Structures are given as C-alpha cells and as structure tokens.
Amino acid sequence: MDLFWFSCLLVWPMSTVRGQTFELKAETPYSVIGASHGFTCKMVNGGFPGAAQGIRFMRNGDTICSVNKRNCNATDVKGGRFTCGCIKGDNSNVYLNISGIETDDEAKWKCGLGLYNLFSDLIDLPLYYGPGSSMTTSPATSNSHTVNEGSSLGPITCTSNCKPPCTITWFKDSKSSAIVSNSPVLYLTDVKTRDKGTYVCQAANLIGSNTTTIKIHIYGLMKSEGQTSLSFGLGVGVGIAICAIVMIIGICIGVICHRRYKLREKGGKAVICQQYLKNRLM
Ligand SMILES: *[C@@H]1O[C@H](CO)[C@@H](O)[C@H](O)[C@H]1NC(C)=O
Ligand SMILES: *[C@@H]1O[C@H](CO)[C@@H](O)[C@H](O)[C@H]1NC(C)=O
Numbered sequence: 500m501d502l503f504w505f506s507c508l509l510v511w512p513m514s515t516v517r518g519q520t521f522e523l524k525a526e527t528p529y530s531v532i533g534a535s536h537g538f539t540c541k542m543v544n545g546g547f548p549g550a551a552q553g554i555r556f557m558r559n560g561d562t563i564c565s566v567n568k569r570n571c572n573a574t575d576v577k578g579g580r581f582t583c584g585c586i587k588g589d590n591s592n593v594y595l596n597i598s599g600i601e602t603d604d605e606a607k608w609k610c611g612l613g614l615y616n617l618f619s620d621l622i623d624l625p626l627y628y629g630p631g632s633s634m635t636t637s638p639a640t641s642n643s644h645t646v647n648e649g650s651s652l653g654p655i656t657c658t659s660n661c662k663p664p665c666t667i668t669w670f671k672d673s674k675s676s677a678i679v680s681n682s683p684v685l686y687l688t689d690v691k692t693r694d695k696g697t698y699v700c701q702a703a704n705l706i707g708s709n710t711t712t713i714k715i716h717i718y719g720l721m722k723s724e725g726q727t728s729l730s731f732g733l734g735v736g737v738g739i740a741i742c743a744i745v746m747i748i749g750i751c752i753g754v755i756c757h758r759r760y761k762l763r764e765k766g767g768k769a770v771i772c773q774q775y776l777k778n779r780l781m
C-alpha cells in the first residue's frame with residue numbers, strides 16, 4: 500500500500516503536464532537592431548492561468564524571462580529589455596516582449612517548462628539590416644574615372660553589406676529610370692562623350708536602401724566632338740564655300756565689266772557696266 504501511494508505521488512505531478520507541448524512564435528521571422536520584438540508561447544493541452552507558472556523564454560539555453568504564476572504578472576529578467584507575462588483574456592498564450600533588440604538576441608530561442616524539460620522547438624531569430632554606410636565601389640582609387648572616347652569603362656563593382664543581400668542597380672544622372680546595369684558590375688564598352696556624367700549605385704533590401712555615386716569623364720577625340728560640334732563644323736564649312744563662290748563670281752564680273760567698258764570707250768561709245776550686264780544677261 501505504501502508503495503502504491505508513493506507511486507501516485509511520483510506520477511501525479513507528471514500527469515498534470517502529460518501531453519502538454521509548447522509552440523514558440525515570433526511576431527516577425529526576423530528583427531532589426533534597436534527595434535522591439537515579440538514572441539508568444541502557446542501551451543497546447545494545458546490550461547491557464549495556473550499552468551503558466553514557470554513558463555520561461557530561453558535564449559541560447561539561458562533563461563531570459565519566466566512568467567510568474569500567482570497573479571500572472573510580468574517578471575523582468577536580465578535587465579529591463581525583457582517583459583513576459585500572460586495576455587489578458589487569452590488562456591493559452593504567454594508573451595515575451597523585447598524592447599531594443601541587440602546583437603545577442605540573434606540566437607536560438609525556445610519556451611517551455613524547465614521543471615519537466617518540456618520545451619518548444621528552437622526558433623532562429625535573425626537580425627536583418629540594410630546597406631547603411633557599408634557601400635563601396637571598386638576599384639576604389641577615387642570616385643571619379645576618366646576614360647578615352649571609344650574605349651571601355653569598368654568593370655566597376657559596387658558592394659554593400661546587407662542582410663538579406665541587397666538588390667543592386669546602377670543608373671545614370673540620378674534618374675532611377677535610366678538603369679544602366681541590373682547587377683553590381685558597371686561595364687560600358689565603346690563609350691561616347693554623351694556617356695559622361697554621374698552614375699549612381701543603389702542597394703536595397705526590405706530593411707532599407709542607400710546609394711553611392713561615381714563621376715565618369717570622357718576624354719573626347721577631336722574628329723568627332725559629338726553631334727552638335729559636328730554640325731557646327733559642317734555649317735562653317737558650307738558658309739566659307741558659299742562666300743568663296745560669291746566672291747569669285749563678283750571678281751569675274753568685275754574683270755569682264757572693266758574690260759568691256761574699256762573696249763566701248765575706245766570705240767567712242769561709253770556704256771555703263773550695268774547696262775552692259777543687263778543686255779548680256781537678258
Ligand atoms: C508581480 O507580482 C508580485 C506579487 O504580487 C509583485 O510583488 C511584483 O511587483 C509584480 N511584478 C510586476 C513586474 O508587476
Ligand atoms: C510589446 O511591446 C510593444 C511595443 O512597446 C507594445 O506595443 C505591445 O503592447 C507589447 N505587448 C505586450 C503583450 O505587452
């Protein structure tokens with residue numbers, strides 16, 4: 500008989516938690532340094548508020564916060580960043596609230612009852628970040644590049660440190676519509692003088708975005724200084740040619756007139772050049 504009661508005493512505390520399991524849920528699958536983050540721990544086959552006693556949240560094996568049973572209030576553990584407790588009107592979840600996420604919080608989390616070693620599965624909480632001030636371009640000698648017209652530019656590689664990795668695009672003259680590359684590498688072949696300008700590398704992920712810029716100067720060759728100077732040169736050429744032709748015709752007429760005028764003068768009749776010309780041309 501003694502043995503029977505002894506067995507009962509042994510089994511009784513176990514039976515109250517038999518079949519209980521815990522499920523830890525992160526409010527978002529990732530977090531960000533400085534942000535707040537929430538977890539909920541759901542007890543399946545259990546009953547609150549009594550059974551909330553001792554439910555703890557653990558980070559990499561250390562207890563961060565345990566729920567106080569008696570009034571189901573929150574107990575801060577390890578500094579003021581962590582608050583855990585019951586959720587009003589909810590008989591199956593307890594919560595952990597973290598204010599001001601730190602790098603240490605990027606860890607494996609679980610929740611449960613330490614006494615019976617009943618815990619949820621481990622959850623990874625990754626910390627995400629945008630490019631911030633991590634952007635660089637290489638070669639990084641300077642952010643200004645000069646290339647000869649007709650030659651190639653690059654490859655210039657734009658890098659950023661992001662989690663998850665950033666999507667990188669290059670565009671020209673701050674016009675995000677004028678995309679010149681959808682990859683981190685900027686490479687231009689047979690550059691023209693019109694390719695000169697500012698090239699912007701933009702890195703973005705769901706946390707944030709940033710840009711870095713480089714300036715490209717094109718060293719133009721004399722023979723084709725772009726279209727405007729070409730047509731200017733053409734205009735000047737045509738102008739000079741027309742002037743020359745008009746001058747030559749003028750000189751010829753002058754010479755002919757002068758000769759005829761002299762001839763007529765010799766013959767006794769003075770004819771003015773204008774009249775002579777009129778007669779000749781009509
Ligand atoms: C939780 O309840 C206990 C007992 O009433 C109290 O002493 C303690 O201050 C409470 N803690 C918080 C964080 O409210
Ligand atoms: C957790 O913290 C956030 C932000 O401070 C707050 O809005 C929210 O009510 C808290 N959740 C609980 C269950 O206390």
Ligand SMILES: *[C@@H]1O[C@H](CO)[C@@H](O)[C@H](O)[C@H]1NC(C)=O
Pocket residue numbers: 630631632633634708709710
């Ligand atoms: C973008 O990068 C610049 C240069 O590194 C940095 O000064 C700036 O703070 C960054 N902006 C953001 C929003 O991270």
